[in-house]
Amino acid sequence: MTHRAAVRLIGGAVLSGVMLWPVWAGALEETVQKKPALPVGKTLEVTVEKDSFAFAPQTVSVHVGDVVRWTNHDAQKHLVVTQDPKGATQQLLIYHTIQPGESYEFQFERADDYNFFCAIHFQMWGSINVAP
Numbered sequence: 001m002t003h004r005a006a007v008r009l010i011g012g013a014v015l016s017g018v019m020l021w022p023v024w025a026g027a028l029e030e031t032v033q034k035k036p037a038l039p040v041g042k043t044l045e046v047t048v049e050k051d052s053f054a055f056a057p058q059t060v061s062v063h064v065g066d067v068v069r070w071t072n073h074d075a076q077k078h079l080v081v082t083q084d085p086k087g088a089t090q091q092l093l094i095y096h097t098i099q100p101g102e103s104y105e106f107q108f109e110r111a112d113d114y115n116f117f118c119a120i121h122f123q124m125w126g127s128i129n130v131a132p
């Protein structure tokens with residue numbers, strides 16, 4: 001038993017009693033565990049070229065598990081916003097500022113048609129079709 005495990009065991013015993021420790025420890029493990037990651041598919045690039053004020057390509061077709069990477073080659077920042085079509089009106093899937101020279105990646109987990117735009121320059125927009 002490592003020192004750290006011993007400290008945790010004592011903590012568990014104090015909190016819930018020695019007999020309850022195994023149950024308590026199991027519950028703790030569960031909350032720490034992350035949901036299984038979706039296998040990553042291919043990555044598709046959407047870029048913003050310098051002074052273009054446009055996303056290219058404007059429409060992208062991907063499959064569930066694919067990643068869309070927005071890359072900003074512009075000299076100014078852009079703010080990518082995507083709403084979940086099935087979500088509440090205020091529910092945003094993506095709200096991310098991309099600084100000059102930086103990228104942002106998002107893996108789509110559900111098939112649908114997603115629209116996105118730049119919240120700083122409303123003339124910048126595009127759509128992503130995510131097929132099953």
Ligand SMILES: [Cu+2]
Pocket residue numbers: 077078079118119120121124
């Ligand atoms: Cu912008």
